[in-house]
Amino acid sequence: MAAVTRLTNRASFLSSSLARRYLSSDLNSHAPPYNSTPFRLVPPREEDHKNSHVRWVFLGCPGVGKGTYASRLSSLLSVPHIATGDLVREELASSGPLSSQLSEIVKQGQLVPDEIIINLLSKRLDSGEAKGKLGFILDGFPRTIKQAEILEGVADIDLVINLRLREDVLLEKCLGRRICNQCGGNFNVASIDIKAKNGSPAVVMAPLLPPTNCMSKLITRSDDTESVVKERLRIYNETSRPVEEFYRSRGKLLEFNLPGGIPESWPKLLHALNLDDYEDKHSAAA
Numbered sequence: 001m002a003a004v005t006r007l008t009n010r011a012s013f014l015s016s017s018l019a020r021r022y023l024s025s026d027l028n029s030h031a032p033p034y035n036s037t038p039f040r041l042v043p044p045r046e047e048d049h050k051n052s053h054v055r056w057v058f059l060g061c062p063g064v065g066k067g068t069y070a071s072r073l074s075s076l077l078s079v080p081h082i083a084t085g086d087l088v089r090e091e092l093a094s095s096g097p098l099s100s101q102l103s104e105i106v107k108q109g110q111l112v113p114d115e116i117i118i119n120l121l122s123k124r125l126d127s128g129e130a131k132g133k134l135g136f137i138l139d140g141f142p143r144t145i146k147q148a149e150i151l152e153g154v155a156d157i158d159l160v161i162n163l164r165l166r167e168d169v170l171l172e173k174c175l176g177r178r179i180c181n182q183c184g185g186n187f188n189v190a191s192i193d194i195k196a197k198n199g200s201p202a203v204v205m206a207p208l209l210p211p212t213n214c215m216s217k218l219i220t221r222s223d224d225t226e227s228v229v230k231e232r233l234r235i236y237n238e239t240s241r242p243v244e245e246f247y248r249s250r251g252k253l254l255e256f257n258l259p260g261g262i263p264e265s266w267p268k269l270l271h272a273l274n275l276d277d278y279e280d281k282h283s284a285a286a
């Protein structure tokens with residue numbers, strides 16, 4: 001409960017900036033005069049980025065690439081990318097107060113309880129705040145309605161980006177993953193070129209092939225098998241799919257259909273977030 005109280009204080013301390021404006025079309029009574037186009041996200045002002053107060057969540061099936069896009073956006077906006085999976089791994093690797101409890105849970109293949117996740121998340125937000133980082137991009141949390149409700153009570157989420165990819169493509173992509181057992185590089189040998197069908201958009205993803213010297217050292221992760229991937233998707237559909245509706249009903253959900261790999265998807269995602277100009281300026285200044 002202490003963690004929750006601390007987060008509540010933080011939530012009231014944080015005044016929303018950037019993404020509240022994004023969703024102003026859903027909040028008609030508060031719609032600022034410059035937002036004249038309905039259902040169009042409002043371009044962020046420069047000072048919004050300077051303050052970097054975005055509090056965003058990434059949703060999407062396991063393997064869809066949440067981590068990749070969350071991490072790229074967090075560098076672009078200079079806000080911490082907080083992946084709860086990383087928080088758990090860091091705590092496990094540390095000799096922190098929860099590490100032995102966590103290692104027991106993980107050893108037994110159980111899900112990490114919400115209280116522990118919230119505790120770790122709260123610690124992480126506190127340390128970010130201490131460094132003057134008031135915004136964040138969450139990846140891997142919330143996974144359930146219960147978690148979404150807890151989060152709602154402790155932090156004011158501005159925007160939830162739901163990354164979507166057809167399940168057949170997702171499966172193919174997961175089965176194509178390879179790791180170099182020498183340099184640890186991540187690659188993908190799947191070459192995906194699926195035509196639009198029954199209202200589903202076309203998806204084109206080029207393989208991400210390793211340099212020649214890694215080629216003979218590629219291995220497949222033991223959990224990238226068809227049955228494991230399908231089981232992860234089944235669990236996601238059962239427990240996490242309702243989280244989309246939770247945020248949709250609150251007017252916070254931005255649906256984004258991935259049109260392909262990073263080269264195709266990244267510019268379109270920036271465009272959907274009205275950040276394309278921002279990246280131009282950002283790279284020009286760099």
Ligand SMILES: [Zn+2]
Pocket residue numbers: 180181182183184185213214217
């Ligand atoms: Zn290698």
